[in-house]
Amino acid sequence: MLILRESSYIYVRNLRTWLAQPTMIVAAVLSSAVMYLFFGEPLRGITGLPGFPAADYQAFLTAMVIVMAVVFSGSDMAMVLLTDIMSGYVDKLLLSPVNRFSILLGTLAIGATRAIAQVVAIILVATAIGVRFEGGVAGILAVIAATTLLGVAMGCVGLIIAVRTRSVQVTVNSWLLFMPLAFLTSAFMPRDLITGWFQFAVGLNPIEYILVAVRTVIIDGWVWEHIVPGFWVLLGTSAVLIGLATYEYRRATN
Amino acid sequence: MQRPPAVLVQGLEKTYPGGTRAIDGIDFTVEQGEFFGFLGPNGAGKTTTIKILATLLSKSGGHVEVAGIDIDQDARAVRSSIGVALQEVGLDDLSKGRDFLVLQGRLYGVGRAEANRRADELLELVGLSGVGKRKIGSYSGGMRRRIDLAGALMHRPNILFLDEPTSGLDPQSRLAIWEHLEQLNAQGVTVMLTTQHMDEADRLCRRLAIIDHGRLVAEGSPGALKAAVGGDVVRVSFGPMDSPDGRADIALGTLRRLPAVQEADTTPDGLTATVDDGGAAAPAILRALNDAEIPVANLAVTRPSLDDVFLHHTGREIRESDADEDAESRVWGQWMGVNRR
Ligand SMILES: Nc1ncnc2c1ncn2[C@@H]1O[C@H](COP(=O)(O)OP(=O)(O)OP(=O)(O)O)[C@@H](O)[C@H]1O
Numbered sequence: 001m002l003i004l005r006e007s008s009y010i011y012v013r014n015l016r017t018w019l020a021q022p023t024m025i026v027a028a029v030l031s032s033a034v035m036y037l038f039f040g041e042p043l044r045g046i047t048g049l050p051g052f053p054a055a056d057y058q059a060f061l062t063a064m065v066i067v068m069a070v071v072f073s074g075s076d077m078a079m080v081l082l083t084d085i086m087s088g089y090v091d092k093l094l095l096s097p098v099n100r101f102s103i104l105l106g107t108l109a110i111g112a113t114r115a116i117a118q119v120v121a122i123i124l125v126a127t128a129i130g131v132r133f134e135g136g137v138a139g140i141l142a143v144i145a146a147t148t149l150l151g152v153a154m155g156c157v158g159l160i161i162a163v164r165t166r167s168v169q170v171t172v173n174s175w176l177l178f179m180p181l182a183f184l185t186s187a188f189m190p191r192d193l194i195t196g197w198f199q200f201a202v203g204l205n206p207i208e209y210i211l212v213a214v215r216t217v218i219i220d221g222w223v224w225e226h227i228v229p230g231f232w233v234l235l236g237t238s239a240v241l242i243g244l245a246t247y248e249y250r251r252a253t254n
Numbered sequence: 255m256q257r258p259p260a261v262l263v264q265g266l267e268k269t270y271p272g273g274t275r276a277i278d279g280i281d282f283t284v285e286q287g288e289f290f291g292f293l294g295p296n297g298a299g300k301t302t303t304i305k306i307l308a309t310l311l312s313k314s315g316g317h318v319e320v321a322g323i324d325i326d327q328d329a330r331a332v333r334s335s336i337g338v339a340l341q342e343v344g345l346d347d348l349s350k351g352r353d354f355l356v357l358q359g360r361l362y363g364v365g366r367a368e369a370n371r372r373a374d375e376l377l378e379l380v381g382l383s384g385v386g387k388r389k390i391g392s393y394s395g396g397m398r399r400r401i402d403l404a405g406a407l408m409h410r411p412n413i414l415f416l417d418e419p420t421s422g423l424d425p426q427s428r429l430a431i432w433e434h435l436e437q438l439n440a441q442g443v444t445v446m447l448t449t450q451h452m453d454e455a456d457r458l459c460r461r462l463a464i465i466d467h468g469r470l471v472a473e474g475s476p477g478a479l480k481a482a483v484g485g486d487v488v489r490v491s492f493g494p495m496d497s498p499d500g501r502a503d504i505a506l507g508t509l510r511r512l513p514a515v516q517e518a519d520t521t522p523d524g525l526t527a528t529v530d531d532g533g534a535a536a537p538a539i540l541r542a543l544n545d546a547e548i549p550v551a552n553l554a555v556t557r558p559s560l561d562d563v564f565l566h567h568t569g570r571e572i573r574e575s576d577a578d579e580d581a582e583s584r585v586w587g588q589w590m591g592v593n594r595r
């Protein structure tokens with residue numbers, strides 16, 4: 001199919017661009033390792049609290065490290081896209097007879113690739129420090145698949161930010177927007193142990209459900225009642241964001 | 255069957271979202287195989303027109319056909335048949351020069367082997383063979399313009415839109431590009447270019463249009479435009495004189511009485527006269543000055559240059575530049591929604 005062929009050209013170019021910025025990649029892996037270190041060690045004692053679901057806090061944290069890395073990649077994607085727009089390279093692509101959709105696909109596919117690379121790197125680090133994945137190999141594959149889709153969804157958020165705000169200033173600082181998504185969750189502490197408005201806010205955050213599902217697969221294995229809500233939320237959120245991004249993109253290029 | 259014109263523009267209008275009326279109803283045609291120059295002062299509307307023809311920007315009104323295709327009907331077919339180099343080059347700084355060219359070819363449907371071959375050929379042509387493996391981000395301004403131009407040629411388009419393709423280039427590169435454009439044109443490629451360099455327009459273009467404030471103010475071959483501006487200019491410098499006081503005015507009076515002279519004026523070392531035909535008027539001028547006992551050191555006949563044509567049609571006032579505008583918002587303005595096609 002022509003669209004796929006065209007998208008693959010754009011995709012390869014985006015991949016090259018990404019690989020040409022090793023700092024970005026190193027920073028992504030490093031920040032994950034640092035999160036284990038900073039949050040894992042000092043908070044280790046939390047597992048002793050009554051009602052805490054996991055014996056190994058590192059294992060508990062792994063889901064948070066994965067989901068956060070992917071959530072914040074949306075901000076990176078926004079910046080990458082904005083750079084192409086500002087440099088006039090997007091115009092160059094739009095001048096070519098390539099289908100508009102191919103350009104979008106090639107862009108979102110890179111969001112997926114980045115997510116996969118990050119998640120695989122984190123799983124390797126986790127394994128190295130002794131985290132056991134209760135879901136087994138199937139669980140690991142499921143986690144990778146889910147976070148890949150999340151990566152695409154966050155890439156969509158990045159695209160919308162870049163196309164809508166029209167500003168380097170806003171885009172550079174757009175990680176602020178991803179902060180509540182990442183932190184208004186039970187990332188450090190199970191939801192039962194959180195109280196007050198925070199607990200309420202966590203309940204409203206779609207990322208929370210995805211996080212819980214990922215964490216369940218990692219620390220408990222296939223406990224469906226904790227996985228299924230996350231699955232649907234992920235599917236729904238992704239569908240909405242992909243739809244919105246497509247709409248914004250069409251508006252901006254048509 | 256008659257071949258459709260390469261470019262057909264009827265009643266083209268463009269009002270930017272901010273309210274700027276950049277194009278105020280212009281009509282022109284570029285025949286296939288023509289080398290067409292589009293001149294105008296800063297802000298006249300050249301880039302706007304090129305972007306509309308290249309389907310990058312939506313128009314507010316009028317009818318445009320490129321390669322015989324209505325741009326509203328099948329923009330994609332138009333894009334396939336044209337090559338475009340914009341004034342503000344759009345490059346991918348992290349990509350290597352050669353990779354950029356190959357990708358550019360692939361996006362236009364050129365096969366892999368052919369794209370690779372063509373990339374090498376064009377790198378050679380624009381004098382960048384040695385740096386094809388370097389990232390574009392490390393290129394100088396002139397190199398960037400050249401790689402951008404090479405990108406526009408990858409798919410051997412039949413119609414080229416070039417917006418100030420040689421601005422910022424050194425004389426060597428400029429000459430090489432000129433020669434290549436002439437060669438392409440000789441092979442039948444239609445070229446429409448904008449330029450601020452009258453020597454470039456004079457050398458390359460067989461027909462010109464001058465646009466100012468979004469309207470066409472002149473159109474024709476360089477020769478016809480020059481002829482229309484007025485006659486040749488005869489410049490005379492005086493030789494040494496015993497009593498120079500007042501002699502220049504006397505000479506001026508003498509010249510103004512000659513029927514061949516339309517207009518005459520003094521200069522620091524002599525005078526100039528505008529005449530219909532420099533060759534015929536020069537002897538009469540010499541004779542008249544001789545009769546008035548005014549020694550002549552030098553006499554030169556110059557035909558009006560394109561600069562004269564340009565200034566004649568667009569005036570001498572300097573146009574406000576866009577430089578002070580916020581570059582970011584400008585790029586964005588161009589990229590945003592309503593504004594695009
Ligand atoms: N994106 C935009 N938004 C609003 N106004 C614009 C935009 N781009 C150009 N203009 C305005 O439209 C007019 C024509 O601009 P254009 O860029 O077509 O001129 P030009 O002839 O190419 O000038 P130059 O020789 O400086 O390149 C100018 O008044 C300019 O300020």
Ligand SMILES: [Mg+2]
Nearest residue numbers: 300301302341
């Ligand atoms: Mg311009």
